[in-house]
Amino acid sequence: xxxxxxxxSRVICKSGTSVKIECRxxxxxxxxxxxxxxxxxxxxxLMATSNEGxxxxxxxxxxxxxxxxxxxxLTLSTLxxxxxxxxxSSFYICSAYSRSGANVLTFGAGSRLTVL
Amino acid sequence: QKEVEQNSGPLxxxxxxxxxxxxxxxxxxxQSFFWYRQYSGKSPELIMSIYSNGDKEDGxxxxxxxxxxQYVSLLIRDSQPSDSATYLCAVNKRESGGGADGLxxxxxxxxxxxx
Numbered sequence: 001x002x003x004x005x006x007x008x009s010r011v012i013c014k015s016g017t018s019v020k021i022e023c024r025x026x027x028x029x030x031x032x033x034x035x036x037x038x039x040x041x042x043x044x045x046l047m048a049t050s051n052e053g054x055x056x057x058x059x060x061x062x063x064x065x066x067x068x069x070x071x072x073x074l075t076l077s078t079l080x081x082x083x084x085x086x087x088x089s090s091f092y093i094c095s096a097y098s099r100s101g102a103n104v105l106t107f108g109a110g111s112r113l114t115v116l
Numbered sequence: 117q118k119e120v121e122q123n124s125g126p127l128x129x130x131x132x133x134x135x136x137x138x139x140x141x142x143x144x145x146x147q148s149f150f151w152y153r154q155y156s157g158k159s160p161e162l163i164m165s166i167y168s169n170g171d172k173e174d175g176x177x178x179x180x181x182x183x184x185x186q187y188v189s190l191l192i193r194d195s196q197p198s199d200s201a202t203y204l205c206a207v208n209k210r211e212s213g214g215g216a217d218g219l220x221x222x223x224x225x226x227x228x229x230x231x
Contacts, residue, residue, distance in 0.1 A: 006159075034218040043204065043223040044160070093159050095218075105150075105206075105219055110159040 002028050006094050006108030013084055014116055021079045021111045023094030029074035030096035034105070035067075038091040047092075050077040084115040119143060120222035122205050128228045135192040137225050139205030142186065146207040149181055150219065151190045154202045163203070164190060195229045202226050 003026040013019050023033055031052045036044040048069055049057040056069035066088075068080040081088055093110040121140050129135040137151070148167050152160035164179040166172045166188065172179045178191040188207075192199055206219040 036218075044221045046218040046220070049218055091157075104162060104165060107159040107161070112157070 002096075002104075002106045004030075004094060004096055004106050004108040006111055008111060009109060010112045010114075012114045012116065015085055016083055018080055018082045019084055019113060021081075021092055021094070021113075023077045023079070023096075023108050025075045025096050028096075030077075031074060033071060033077040033094055033096045035069065035077075035079050036093045036095065038093065038110075044093065047079075052077075081113065084113070086115045089113055089115045119220050120205055120207055122203075122222035122225050124223055125226040126228050127225055128230055129195050130230050131195060131197060133195055135195045135199065135227055135229070137190040137192075137203050137205075137227065139188045139190075139222055140186055141188070141205075141207045141220075143207070143209065144183075144186065145209050146186075148208045149179070149188045150206040150208075151177075151179060151188075152204040152206060152221075154204055154224065156202075160204055192227075197229045197231050200227060200229045 005024045005026050007022045011019055033050040035047045037047050038044045046059050047062045050069045050071040052071045052074050058064045066082055071077040091110050091112055094108045095105045097105055119142050150165045151163045153163050154160040164177050166179040166181045169181050169183055176193045180189045202224040204224045205222040208217055208219050
């Protein structure tokens with residue numbers, strides 16, 4: 001089945017630093033990947049749609065200069081949280097549609113970011 | 117109005133009973149519907165997908181869709197303690213077999229199966 005690998009699973013950083021999260025599709029090519037954020041006891045909120053070879057599409061209210069998304073290849077998308085602050089602490093999850101899985105979204109394991 | 121609504125629970129069900137989870141959505145153009153299970157601290161995993169009105173069964177799980185009422189439900193038969201988790205309802209405007217839109221999720225229902 002389709003597998004999406006996400007790294008790191010946990011990261012702790014100091015306020016003001018930047019953190020990069022990687023999302024890889026291991027056994028399929030993903031022209032589109034999605035980045036979600038989930039705060040405790042809240043739902044998954046779509047942050048942005050990452051398109052291979054082009055700029056990401058951000059949801060309303062998500063700062064594109066703060067959450068940098070790069071989708072340089074068909075199997076890798078990265079999310080960089082720049083100048084992180086404690087309010088950015090959250091569970092970040094990437095996902096992708098595999099071509100063989102009709103309209104079924106496969107999620108990475110998620111990355112728990114804690115900003116001190 | 118929230119796009120996808122679920123009762124947050126917790127919903128407590130005795131082991132062996134049927135757990136019934138409900139979800140309503142506001143966008144009538146929604147075409148595909150999903151139930152995900154999420155354990156604490158983990159990412160969601162797909163349980164069921166449904167695209168047409170009626171029932172769809174897979175093992176102990178049955179998804180029910182009523183587009184006229186904008187309602188989708190998930191039944192879990194013979195509930196087990198391992199079914200205790202948060203169940204997320206998600207919708208997509210695209211039809212099955214295509215599309216590259218992110219899903220819209222409800223807040224989830226916390227289900228507790230009591231041994």
